Amino acid sequence: MMKIVKIGLWILLALLIFIQFIRPEKNSGEIYTESFICNVVDVPENVEQILRVSCYDCHSDSTVYPWYANVQPVAWWLNDHIKDGKDELNFSTFKKRNLKGQLKKLKEIAKMVEKREMPLESYTYIHKDAILNPQQIKLVADWAKKTYDKLLADSLAKTSKTVEEK
Numbered sequence: 001m002m003k004i005v006k007i008g009l010w011i012l013l014a015l016l017i018f019i020q021f022i023r024p025e026k027n028s029g030e031i032y033t034e035s036f037i038c039n040v041v042d043v044p045e046n047v048e049q050i051l052r053v054s055c056y057d058c059h060s061d062s063t064v065y066p067w068y069a070n071v072q073p074v075a076w077w078l079n080d081h082i083k084d085g086k087d088e089l090n091f092s093t094f095k096k097r098n099l100k101g102q103l104k105k106l107k108e109i110a111k112m113v114e115k116r117e118m119p120l121e122s123y124t125y126i127h128k129d130a131i132l133n134p135q136q137i138k139l140v141a142d143w144a145k146k147t148y149d150k151l152l153a154d155s156l157a158k159t160s161k162t163v164e165e166k
């Protein structure tokens with residue numbers, strides 16, 4: 001019986017070592033690309049600062065990885081968050097969305113921070129500096145709402161202008 005347990009443990013150890021070699025590709029591109037959100041709408045410095053600390057690790061093309069991101073299976077788990085996060089919202093490629101998509105994301109940003117659903121709790125558990133205080137939540141939510149209104153108004157103005165010109 002003891003022998004079986006021992007063999008089992010050795011197999012487990014071998015597996016753990018083996019999976020260290022299967023690494024997901026890292027999210028290590030550029031944050032500030034040509035399609036970065038600043039190239040679509042105004043993002044004041046104090047708002048950008050908050051997004052940088054609390055959101056870009058999962059919502060941009062570049063992640064600052066903690067040391068344990070090199071340990072499997074943690075890296076897979078982190079990678080899933082980054083992939084899902086980027087699929088939903090990527091500040092680095094914001095410009096690539098159409099107007100409707102951009103408006104939708106701005107609305108969601110305000111909602112997510114106000115409901116304290118973002119940044120993810122599993123993230124702020126370790127990244128304490130990413131936790132948003134009430135003023136920061138208000139700052140980001142107000143910015144997102146104001147930007148939504150402005151983007152919509154600008155696009156309506158543009159459309160009516162082209163209609164007039166015709």
Ligand code: HEC
Nearest residue numbers: 054055057058081084085088089108109112118119120123
């Ligand atoms: C640890 C990674 C992580 C961080 C940090 C993070 N997010 Fe997310 N975010 C995700 C994941 C994963 C999803 C998709 C799944 C979900 O909705 O839970 C998501 C989804 C979203 C969505 C789309 C929600 C919807 O309605 O579908 C928005 C908007 C968003 N995040 C905004 C933010 C903002 C703003 C911040 C910073 C204040 C932030 N996130 C920080 C991982 C993260």
